[in-house]
Amino acid sequence: MTSETTTLPTSEQIRRAPKVLLHDHLDGGLRPGTIVDLARETGYDGLPEADPEKLGIWFREAADSGSLERYLETFAHTCAVMQTKEALQRVAAECAEDLAADGVVYAEVRYAPEQHLEQGLTLEEVVEAVNEGFREGERRARENGHRIRVGALLTAMRHAARALEIAELANRYRDFGVVGFDIAGAEAGFPPTRHLDAFEYLKRENNHFTIHAGEAFGLPSIWQALQWCGADRLGHGVRIIDDIEVSDDGSVKLGRLASYVRDKRIPLEMCPTSNLQTGAATSYAEHPIGLLRRLQFRLTVNTDNRLMSGTTMSREFEHLVKTFRYTLDDMQWFTVNAMKSAFIPFDERLAMINDVIKPGYAELRAEWLFRQVGTTSAASRGSDAV
Numbered sequence: 001m002t003s004e005t006t007t008l009p010t011s012e013q014i015r016r017a018p019k020v021l022l023h024d025h026l027d028g029g030l031r032p033g034t035i036v037d038l039a040r041e042t043g044y045d046g047l048p049e050a051d052p053e054k055l056g057i058w059f060r061e062a063a064d065s066g067s068l069e070r071y072l073e074t075f076a077h078t079c080a081v082m083q084t085k086e087a088l089q090r091v092a093a094e095c096a097e098d099l100a101a102d103g104v105v106y107a108e109v110r111y112a113p114e115q116h117l118e119q120g121l122t123l124e125e126v127v128e129a130v131n132e133g134f135r136e137g138e139r140r141a142r143e144n145g146h147r148i149r150v151g152a153l154l155t156a157m158r159h160a161a162r163a164l165e166i167a168e169l170a171n172r173y174r175d176f177g178v179v180g181f182d183i184a185g186a187e188a189g190f191p192p193t194r195h196l197d198a199f200e201y202l203k204r205e206n207n208h209f210t211i212h213a214g215e216a217f218g219l220p221s222i223w224q225a226l227q228w229c230g231a232d233r234l235g236h237g238v239r240i241i242d243d244i245e246v247s248d249d250g251s252v253k254l255g256r257l258a259s260y261v262r263d264k265r266i267p268l269e270m271c272p273t274s275n276l277q278t279g280a281a282t283s284y285a286e287h288p289i290g291l292l293r294r295l296q297f298r299l300t301v302n303t304d305n306r307l308m309s310g311t312t313m314s315r316e317f318e319h320l321v322k323t324f325r326y327t328l329d330d331m332q333w334f335t336v337n338a339m340k341s342a343f344i345p346f347d348e349r350l351a352m353i354n355d356v357i358k359p360g361y362a363e364l365r366a367e368w369l370f371r372q373v374g375t376t377s378a379a380s381r382g383s384d385a386v
C-alpha cells in the first residue's frame with residue numbers, strides 16, 4: 001500500500017505541517033545577526049564573536065557542554081542585549097515571524113522579566129514590550145502568508161527569590177498576552193518547593209503553570225513539581241524514565257510516579273536536542289521520547305533554545321522522523337497532544353485542533369493522491385495494478 005501513513009514525511013512536508021510549540025525561551029532564540037545589531041546599538045562589548053555566522057556557531061558549541069549550568073552561562077550575552085523596550089520588541093517580533101515561517105501555528109514563548117531590568121525598565125514595561133513585539137510578529141507573519149498565535153509564559157529564575165512577584169505579574173497580565181508561569185535555571189540544589197508560595201498563589205487564582213523538572217535532576221524534582229507544587233505540565237520531565245523498568249524480554253513496569261504522570265495525562269515538554277547538549281540524554285536514538293511515545297505518555301516536541309541548539313521545530317521533528325521513523329500520523333499525534341496541553345481556553349484549543357491542525361495534516365496526507373504519474377507504460381508496470 002502506498003499512502004502517507006506508511007511513508008516518511010519529507011523535510012518540506014515537515015516544515016509545512018502545522019506545529020505547536022509549548023517550550024521555547026525568548027532569550028534562547030535570537031537571530032545571531034540581531035544580537036550583533038543590538039550589541040552595537042546598546043554599546044554591549046562582551047560578545048565573543050562579531051560576525052553573525054561565527055556567533056551562531058559559538059553559541060551552539062558553548063552550549064554543547066554536557067552540563068546545564070554551563071549551558072545557562074551563554075544566556076548572559078542574549079540577556080545583555082535585551083534591556084530596552086525596542087530590543088525586546090524586536091526580538092519578540094522576530095521570534096513570532098521565525099516560528100511562523102517554520103510552520104508553527106501556536107506557540108507559548110517564555111522569558112524571565114527579572115532578567116531585563118538592568119537599564120531601568122520596570123517589570124510591567126518588559127512584559128508590555130514583549131507583548132507588543134509578539135503582536136507585531138503575528139501581523140508580519142500574516143502579511144507573509146503565515147498564521148501564528150503566540151502567548152507568553154513568565155518565568156521566575158529558581159536561584160532567585162522573586163517567584164511570587166513574577167507569579168503576580170503573570171496573573172495581572174493574564175488576559176493581556178500572558179498565558180501562564182514557569183520556573184527555570186539550574187535545577188540541582190534549587191528544588192521547586194523553594195517557590196511554593198508562588199505556585200499556591202497561582203492555584204488560588206485558578207492560573208496555569210509549568211515547571212522545568214526532571215532535566216538535570218531526577219525523580220524527586222518531578223515529584224515535588226507535581227505533588228507539592230501542582231504543576232500543570234513538566235518542562236522536559238525526561239528523567240521520568242528512571243521510574244520505568246524495561247526487562248530483557250521487553251516487558252515494561254512503571255513505578256508509582258511514572259504511572260501517575262501517564263494516568264493523569266501530565267504533558268511532558270520534550271526538547272531532544274537541548275537534552276543532548278546538557279547531558280540529559282546521550283543520543284537521539286536513546287532519547288526517552290522513543291519509549292515514552294510507545295507507552296503513550298502525553299508527549300510534546302519542543303525546541304527549548306533555538307539559538308543555543310541551532311534548531312527549529314522542523315529540525316526537531318526531522319531528527320525524530322529519521323531516528324524513530326515517525327510518520328505524519330505521529331507528528332499529528334505530538335501536535336494534538338501539545339494543543340490539548342496549551343494554557344489557552346478549551347474552546348480555542350479545540351478549534352485549533354479541528355480547524356487548523358487536523359485539516360493541515362489531512363491535506364499533507366492527501367498529497368500522494370495528486371502526484372503526477374510518470375511516463376512508464378502500463379505494460380512495464382505489470383498487469384496486477386488495482
Ligand SMILES: O=c1[nH]cnc2c1ncn2[C@H]1C[C@H](O)[C@@H](CO)O1
Binds near residue numbers: 075115212274
Ligand atoms: O533547559 C533549560 N533548563 C533550565 N533553564 C533554562 C533552560 N533553557 C533556558 N533556561 C533559562 C535561561 C534563560 O535565561 C531563562 C529564561 O528564559 O531560562
Ligand SMILES: [Zn+2]
Binds near residue numbers: 023235304
Ligand atoms: Zn527550557
